[in-house]
Amino acid sequence: MPDEPRWLTDREREAWLALAKLMFNLPSALDAQLLRENDLTLFDYFVLSVLSMTPGRTLRLSELAGHVSSSLSRLSNVVKRLERRGLLRREPDADNPRYTTAVLTDAGWDLVVAAAPGHVTAVRRYVIDGLTDHQIDVLRAVACHVTRNLSGGDPSSATPGTS
Known part of the structure; x- marks a missing residue:
């Protein structure tokens, strides 16, 4: 007989349900703002934003996928769409042409610069404004903990700020 699951306490269940609601609602709200103002999805914006902060505004697709927490196949579809819009281009890697x-x-660049003020305003409105510095630290620690668990890391081996 399998072990009985460790059921959530009332407090744990309330925390989980609040997080689940946030996970479903926040991306939709951020998507809506970016689509309305810039014809970009949140994922499109992340791809362009990561490239905008990279030296030479260039990254291997495999590295870019890691930065935006995506599979290569999903990223490839988005890159094709952004390339058709003239927002990025694909090239063989200068160091190793086996990579793209x-x-x-x-x-x-112009679009991500134009989109950034509206996006940060939405992030402030929906997430940051109204939180204390301590709450922001706790939010970051929780996000880092869950991210480490999802990536198979040992959540007890790192502290916030090291991932």
Whole structure:
């Protein structure tokens, strides 16, 4: 007979349900703002944003996938769509042509720069504003803990700020 599951306490269940509701509602709200103002999804914005903060605005697709927590196949579809819009281009990696890089174009740079103020305003509105510094630290610690668990890491081996 399998072991009885460790059922959630009332407090744990309330925390889980609050987190689940946030996981479903926050991406939709951020997507809506970016689509309305910039014709970008949240995932599109993350791809362009990561490239905008990378030296040379260039990354191997495999590295970019890691930065945006995506499979290569999902990223490839998004990259194709963004490439058709002229926001990035794909090129063979200069160091190893077996790899493909994504390069942010000037149009992609201009769009991510234009989208950033509205996006950060939405992030502040929905997440940051109204929280104390301590709550922000706790939010970050919880997010890092859950992310480490999802990636198979040992949650007890790292502290916030090390992942």
